[in-house]
Amino acid sequence: MSSHTLGGDAASEVALQTPARSLWSDAWRRFRRHRLALAGLTVLGLLTAAVLVGPLVLGIDPEQIDFGAKDAGPSLAHLMGTDELGRDQLARVLDGGRLTLAVASAAVLVSIVVGVLVGALAGYAGGFVDNALMRLVDVFYSLPGLFVVILLVTLLGAGFSTIVIAIAVFSWMNTARLVRASFLSLKEKEYVEAARTIGVGDVQIALRHILPNALTPVIVSATLGIATAILIESALSFLGLGFQPPQATWGAMLNQSQTAVINQGQWWRGFFPGAMIFLTVLAVNYVGDGLRDALDPRKVER
Amino acid sequence: MGAYVIRRSLQAIPLLIGISIVLFAMLQMTPGGPLASSEAAGGRATAERTERLREEFGLDDPLPVQYVNWAGGIVTGDWGTSYNTGRPVIDSIVDRLPTTLLLTGLAFAVALAIALPVGIFAATRQYSAFDYVSSGLSFVGVATPSFWFGLMLLFLLSFELGWLPSSGLEDLREQHVGLAAVWDRLSHLIMPVAVLALIATAQLTRYVRGSMLEVLHQDYVRTARGSGLPERRVIVRHAFRNAAVPVVTIAVLMIPDLFLGAVITESIFAIPGMGRLFIESAELRDYPVLLGILIIAALLVVLANLLADILYGLLDPRISYE
Numbered sequence: 040m041s042s043h044t045l046g047g048d049a050a051s052e053v054a055l056q057t058p059a060r061s062l063w064s065d066a067w068r069r070f071r072r073h074r075l076a077l078a079g080l081t082v083l084g085l086l087t088a089a090v091l092v093g094p095l096v097l098g099i100d101p102e103q104i105d106f107g108a109k110d111a112g113p114s115l116a117h118l119m120g121t122d123e124l125g126r127d128q129l130a131r132v133l134d135g136g137r138l139t140l141a142v143a144s145a146a147v148l149v150s151i152v153v154g155v156l157v158g159a160l161a162g163y164a165g166g167f168v169d170n171a172l173m174r175l176v177d178v179f180y181s182l183p184g185l186f187v188v189i190l191l192v193t194l195l196g197a198g199f200s201t202i203v204i205a206i207a208v209f210s211w212m213n214t215a216r217l218v219r220a221s222f223l224s225l226k227e228k229e230y231v232e233a234a235r236t237i238g239v240g241d242v243q244i245a246l247r248h249i250l251p252n253a254l255t256p257v258i259v260s261a262t263l264g265i266a267t268a269i270l271i272e273s274a275l276s277f278l279g280l281g282f283q284p285p286q287a288t289w290g291a292m293l294n295q296s297q298t299a300v301i302n303q304g305q306w307w308r309g310f311f312p313g314a315m316i317f318l319t320v321l322a323v324n325y326v327g328d329g330l331r332d333a334l335d336p337r338k339v340e341r
Numbered sequence: 342m343g344a345y346v347i348r349r350s351l352q353a354i355p356l357l358i359g360i361s362i363v364l365f366a367m368l369q370m371t372p373g374g375p376l377a378s379s380e381a382a383g384g385r386a387t388a389e390r391t392e393r394l395r396e397e398f399g400l401d402d403p404l405p406v407q408y409v410n411w412a413g414g415i416v417t418g419d420w421g422t423s424y425n426t427g428r429p430v431i432d433s434i435v436d437r438l439p440t441t442l443l444l445t446g447l448a449f450a451v452a453l454a455i456a457l458p459v460g461i462f463a464a465t466r467q468y469s470a471f472d473y474v475s476s477g478l479s480f481v482g483v484a485t486p487s488f489w490f491g492l493m494l495l496f497l498l499s500f501e502l503g504w505l506p507s508s509g510l511e512d513l514r515e516q517h518v519g520l521a522a523v524w525d526r527l528s529h530l531i532m533p534v535a536v537l538a539l540i541a542t543a544q545l546t547r548y549v550r551g552s553m554l555e556v557l558h559q560d561y562v563r564t565a566r567g568s569g570l571p572e573r574r575v576i577v578r579h580a581f582r583n584a585a586v587p588v589v590t591i592a593v594l595m596i597p598d599l600f601l602g603a604v605i606t607e608s609i610f611a612i613p614g615m616g617r618l619f620i621e622s623a624e625l626r627d628y629p630v631l632l633g634i635l636i637i638a639a640l641l642v643v644l645a646n647l648l649a650d651i652l653y654g655l656l657d658p659r660i661s662y663e
Contacts, residue, residue, distance in 0.1 A: 189619070
């Protein structure tokens with residue numbers, strides 16, 4: 040362990056030169072330098088605010104039917120135009136966005152819980168349990184995702200919880216692998232051994248001492264998972280197998296807009312809901328990229 | 342090498358068994374249980390008939406026995422019959438498969454044809470305007486929902502400009518001959534293939550650029566340059582051949598994604614392929630057909646993984662097969 044003392048000396052020398060910073064302030068400093076990631080974060084913040092408080096500010100009922108204003112293109116009165124019932128598209132896009140984002144966040148949350156549980160168990164227990172769980176991960180990786188989600192939703196009936204579960208069932212594997220890898224390396228660390236020698240229990244060690252340190256890579260994968268979840272839910276609803284009217288996510292709005300766009304040339308019916316999906320996914324991807332750079336300790340500072 | 346391929350192929354068997362168990366579990370969840378995948382479907386079966394069928398199909402057997410019987414049927418080609426048409430599932434799928442394979446193949450070719458030159462060129466001119474534009478576009482491409490892209494293409498190229506037909510694979514109103522027939526087929530394929538290829542192209546371009554950049558910084562590339570080889574030769578012979586190893590793997594792994602993506606493409610453009618069959622079957626709750634297609638898709642995923650592994654072994658001389 041001579042290299043250990045050497046490393047310790049080098050670290051204290053560096054520490055003398057630069058003021059101490061925590062992992063998070065360090066990460067934030069690196070993240071801020073990633074301009075596109077910062078822009079992505081801003082867009083996401085604005086989008087979330089828009090779907091949460093926008094409908095209140097706008098004051099238009101998304102279900103308000105007005106035949107006098109039906110099939111109208113974008114104008115000052117209706118910024119995103121209206122549909123065949125004269126309903127305001129902006130109000131509907133904001134309303135639908137809340138559902139889209141809620142489904143995606145819930146699905147990611149569930150998949151993280153499942154992934155962390157499986158990964159922690161596999162990594163901490165090791166041996167046969169680890170082997171069996173990792174084969175399970177392989178099996179789920181090999182199942183054709185979108186098809187199985189469609190089958191599950193068809194079987195269980197389309198609703199908020201079934202769609203969330205169907206998406207989550209096919210997106211926990213990456214988290215499980217990451218958490219397992221962290222657990223495998225962290226459980227050999229001296230501080231874990233120290234905890235064990237003074238008699239801390241297995242559950243306590245796994246939850247209090249290893250888990251917090253294993254979560255960093257999960258943050259990136261969870262962020263990018265939101266984009267995937269949004270795309271899967273939108274595809275499902277676009278195919279007419281997801282949320283049913285009057286519930287309208289962005290994907291469902293696109294589904295209902297098909298005839299109007301293709302046969303009547305009412306581009307605004309499809310353009311705006313799709314643009315929202317695009318914008319959200321793009322922003323999430325940029326934030327995920329920025330987070331990866333900011334949180335990866337192997338990244339060389341330039 | 343032969344032994345390596347065989348050994349690697351044998352490893353896929355437990356995976357296939359695992360997948361079949363998950364699919365079998367889903368079959369148990371179908372309303373009415375697995376009985377619904379027999380001719381008893383339609384809800385007209387009387388209690389005695391159901392009882393007889395339960396016996397005939399061995400539904401009172403323990404689950405493991407049922408599983409073995411079901412999996413045996415899959416292996417021997419007995420995939421049940423469609424509720425909707427009464428035809429054997431395997432026949433319905435075989436009818437639709439060529440169309441989807443055509444779309445998948447064309448999209449794959451387009452993705453490679455664009456991603457390879459663009460990715461290589463961007464990497465050799467890192468931080469140039471070309472690099473920024475192509476990298477930006479591939480980021481945008483990855484985030485574009487294919488159904489939105491398809492819908493907007495339809496609006497622009499079919500509705501506004503009237504250049505391309507909006508649905509199907511051929512003109513049903515008129516028989517074309519010669520060049521007109523070729524254009525008829527081609528014009529029906531342009532938009533679907535573009536929509537299907539979009540995300541794969543964007544992902545692959547990023548990947549090609551990334552692995553080229555990694556290789557270009559290696560010592561042996563500097564050595565090749567230093568020894569006075571023409572730049573073109575350095576890029577093609579020394580850099581790209583090494584960068585190609587991970588690129589081939591990723592490209593092969595994209596094939597199942599393209600195949601699954603055809604669901605959306607076929608749905609937008611009303612193309613009678615397997616994806617559309619899947620959606621139609623989902624709407625009609627035609628479980629035997631849904632499961633049949635799932636088995637095909639899962640097989641494709643496993644095969645692509647296998648192929649990627651074998652190719653990786655073939656292309657990278659550092660990997661030993663022993």
